[in-house]
């Protein structure tokens with residue numbers, strides 16, 4: 010047996026959802042740069058779930074179905090009000106709330122394809138309502154009901170802030186959602202596929218995936234990028250701070266990627282948004298500091314910025330609490346998780362690799378009083 014640590018380079022499944030070839034990301038064969046410039050998040054959801062772009066009536070139907078499913082069951086809201094939201098991380102709250110949602114879905118354990126598609130719409134819709142309800146309840150505010158005439162990105166911001174967002178804010182969130190939607194067999198997507206390959210239900214798969222995304226080596230990095238920028242505080246202090254971290258063998262959040270060697274194609278879109286938004290809000294230092302760090306790490310470690318790096322200063326510029334950055338990632342990536350779950354069910358086989366045993370052998374049981 011040869012062990013491939015971290016399963017690096019291992020091809021674990023076939024998929025026709027997204028691909029990363031020669032450092033270029035595509036959803037169903039469409040280049041991410043093309044999609045980032047032209048597509049809306051709802052079009053991406055449709056694309057990932059149906060493997061084709063929607064026509065106008067298909068898109069309208071999907072948007073209508075999502076808007077109809079956005080409101081949360083009262084027990085989920087009651088649950089969010091039942092614990093100390095000041096100490097609970099929103100990703101932990103989201104993980105638990107999605108699991109609770111399953112308890113109120115009569116179709117939770119129905120495995121037919123159409124029922125799974127209906128659940129996909131419900132989960133996609135409700136995840137944005139959970140995040141915004143959490144954020145409001147912890148500030149002592151009541152959750153805001155979604156508006157059926159707003160798109161997904163606008164509805165999220167509306168439910169979060171309680172007022173209709175500006176066009177530039179909606180554009181930024183919509184583009185961020187497009188860019189984060191799917192990424193081949195990343196850790197959280199793999200987690201979702203492993204879970205449902207036992208023929209467990211969609212809610213279990215999504216709950217497991219949220220748990221995997223939460224970690225700082227994956228989606229949790231974006232919140233840590235902002236923590237790092239805030240700790241640095243001033244552009245002139247960035248390099249000394251980074252040098253100190255590298256000397257202590259600490260990782261620089263938002264840098265490096267398991268798959269990309271030359272660079273993450275999504276980073277440039279977020280970098281551009283970061284420049285625009287930080288300038289607009291009079292906070293250019295976050296962008297300037299990020300550029301300095303990116304260039305320094307590229308030069309000294311050969312590592313590129315990943316999707317989490319510039320998304321931090323984008324979300325910060327929109328006035329979003331830092332611990333909501335990873336939940337926003339989840340709100341987008343759930344579309345990919347759902348696509349992968351449906352694909353896994355379509356052609357399922359239990360995922361069960363092997364481990365090479367390296368512990369002691371031939372041990373004999375010793376009664377407890379003799380140990």
Ligand SMILES: CC(=O)SCCNC(=O)CCNC(=O)[C@H](O)C(C)(C)COP(=O)(O)OP(=O)(O)OC[C@H]1O[C@@H](n2cnc3c(N)ncnc32)[C@H](O)[C@@H]1OP(=O)(O)O
Pocket residue numbers: 015225226227228230259260261262263264265266267268310312315316317
């Ligand atoms: C959406 C996403 O999930 S994108 C990734 C988000 N995560 C982060 O931004 C966290 C920071 N980055 C990392 O930890 C890594 O680059 C990962 C986990 C993303 C990918 O890691 P892997 O390909 O498994 O590389 P691994 O962690 O084994 O590191 C290989 C070497 O590069 C170094 N390295 C990798 N990333 C970084 C980093 N961000 N900062 C400093 N050094 C790094 C490691 O210290 C290690 O060095 P060594 O060989 O001298 O011990």
Ligand SMILES: O=C([O-])CC(=O)C(=O)O
Pocket residue numbers: 189191192194195196227267268315316
């Ligand atoms: O693919 C990965 O390893 C990490 C990930 O989810 C992404 O970059 O979007």
